[in-house]
Amino acid sequence: MRRFEGRTVVVTGGNKGIGFAMAERFAAEGANLVLASVEAQVMEAAEALRAKGAQAAGVVCDVTDIAAVRALYDAAEARFGGVDVSIQNAGVITIAKVEDLTEAEWDKVMDVNTKGVFLCCQEAIRRMRKTGRGGRLINTASGQARDGFIYTPHYAASKMGVVGITQSLAKEVALDAITVNAICPGIIETEMWDYNDRVWGQMLGTYAPGELMAEWVRKIPMQRAGQGSDVAGLVAFLASEDAAYITGQTINVDGGLIMS
Ligand code: NDP
Numbered sequence: 001m002r003r004f005e006g007r008t009v010v011v012t013g014g015n016k017g018i019g020f021a022m023a024e025r026f027a028a029e030g031a032n033l034v035l036a037s038v039e040a041q042v043m044e045a046a047e048a049l050r051a052k053g054a055q056a057a058g059v060v061c062d063v064t065d066i067a068a069v070r071a072l073y074d075a076a077e078a079r080f081g082g083v084d085v086s087i088q089n090a091g092v093i094t095i096a097k098v099e100d101l102t103e104a105e106w107d108k109v110m111d112v113n114t115k116g117v118f119l120c121c122q123e124a125i126r127r128m129r130k131t132g133r134g135g136r137l138i139n140t141a142s143g144q145a146r147d148g149f150i151y152t153p154h155y156a157a158s159k160m161g162v163v164g165i166t167q168s169l170a171k172e173v174a175l176d177a178i179t180v181n182a183i184c185p186g187i188i189e190t191e192m193w194d195y196n197d198r199v200w201g202q203m204l205g206t207y208a209p210g211e212l213m214a215e216w217v218r219k220i221p222m223q224r225a226g227q228g229s230d231v232a233g234l235v236a237f238l239a240s241e242d243a244a245y246i247t248g249q250t251i252n253v254d255g256g257l258i259m260s
Contacts, residue, residue, distance in 0.1 A: 005030035008080040013090035015042040017190035021228025027054035032080040036061040063116030085239045086124035088117040089140040095199045106154045113158035134177025136239045141182045170248030179247040186254020188226040222255030
């Protein structure tokens with residue numbers, strides 16, 4: 001299927017992990033891609049997509065910086081004439097006991113995961129309203145938007161905030177043919193999860209690398225960790241015409257780990 005031929009998709013945190021898997025999926029379905037991340041590595045990620053025949057650009061952008069966010073969507077307009085799908089996927093996590101969690105950690109996680117999502121939604125909506133073509137916004141929340149895990153109150157708060165942003169904006173832009181939805185990945189094998197496995201493992205007991213993940217995976221009804229491609233499938237659906245009547249929703253993609 002090439003459902004996104006001629007459409008432009010912005011993916012923040014698009015240089016690796018879940019974001020790059022989304023980008024690969026949209027590229028395979030004919031979209032123009034604009035990938036954003038903090039590190040210059042995003043240029044190589046865009047090059048990897050171009051090497052497979054996709055139209056793709058990389059933009060270095062810190063999603064907490066409003067000027068950088070505007071420049072990101074300016075780049076999408078200059079290169080591809082606008083944005084049809086905007087995926088707010090950039091995210092960070094730290095893990096700390098309550099007395100050890102610093103104000104700086106709190107601010108960083110809230111800034112990237114919550115404010116960053118809002119700033120990108122704001123700018124994408126501004127552009128989508130201007131063209132009048134409608135559009136799709138998809139925000140990456142987390143299983144922690146359903147059920148806060150231990151030692152991560154700031155991350156849980158940031159991801160619950162993503163759900164609030166999603167619902168509020170969905171109501172505001174519904175008559176502009178713009179849908180806004182959130183997704184909640186469970187345990188997805190990426191660099192972020194490697195960190196989680198290592199640090200939570202140390203803090204929750206004497207887990208060797210991989211042991212905590214294996215224990216948590218046993219709790220997943222499907223008995224396997226997710227891959228970026230599992231998340232990409234949901235996101236491609238939400239961005240497609242088939243999802244035109246779905247907005248303000250938060251959908252788990254986690255092998256059945258959380259059923260609420
Ligand atoms: P990774 O750590 O592999 O990737 C995180 C991405 O976010 C990177 O591209 C990184 O860019 C980017 N990023 C971080 N800070 C900023 C910033 N200030 N501005 C722009 N980009 C930034 O994580 P995942 O792929 O695992 O996670 C992707 C999303 O999915 C996150 O929102 C995460 O919270 C969420 N999630 C992940 C789960 C998992 O199990 N892996 C589970 C639930 C949710 P750079 O490399 O340049 O720093």
